[in-house]
Amino acid sequence: MNTVEPQAAAEEESGADPLVDLAQRLLKEIGEDPERDGLRQTPERFARWWREFIDYDPGTIDTLFETTTTSQMVVVSDIRVWSLCEHHLLPFNCSVDIAYRPTKRLLGLSKFARVAHRHAHRLQVQERLVADIAQEVADITGAEDVAVIAKGEHLCMTMRGIKASAEMTSTSFLGAFGDDSALRGELLALLRS
Secondary structure (H helix, E strand, C coil), X not given: CCCCCHHHHHHHHHCCXXXXXXXXXXXXXXXXXXXXXXXXXXXXXXXXXXXXXXXXCCCCCCCXXXXXXXXXXXXXXXXXXXXXXXXXXXXEXXXXXXXXXXXXXXXXXXXXXXXXXXXXXXXXXXXXXXXXXXXXXXXXXXXXXXXXXXEEEEHHHHCCCCCCCCCEEEEEEECHHHHCHHHHHHHHHHHHC
């Protein structure tokens, strides 16, 4: 059974992006004229931005290197990502810190940022973002001990509702980071220094 509306199906066949029409309708609904100077190309820019954001390709995320040490903690900090709140479709930005204790394989340094961006480029909540990043790092590296901490500002709070800026912190601690308060304390001390 085809659930695509006839107009949407016709737009897909013609190659027109339905997001352009959506942006034009949005502009009209808020009292703007999509044909005035300054807005003529806005629907196309809007559509391109949404496609670019959702279709983000992080590239290779699983480049691993052999290591001989297994007791070392590796921390990559202050990875900046932008995402969109799935409740309001407004942006939020986070500073993400990722730590893990490698077993026999080290993850390439740039791959941490690629993993973080991969999960940020979707409609999201910060709590799920940190959990997804932690699980993917664990899956790729085979490490049991992974920690992800994110501090973010959400424009759905800053721009609407209470209209106050605040920083939200979310954590995901896997393995020893969840079980061993001394290891967790060492990580937090490293991040504060």
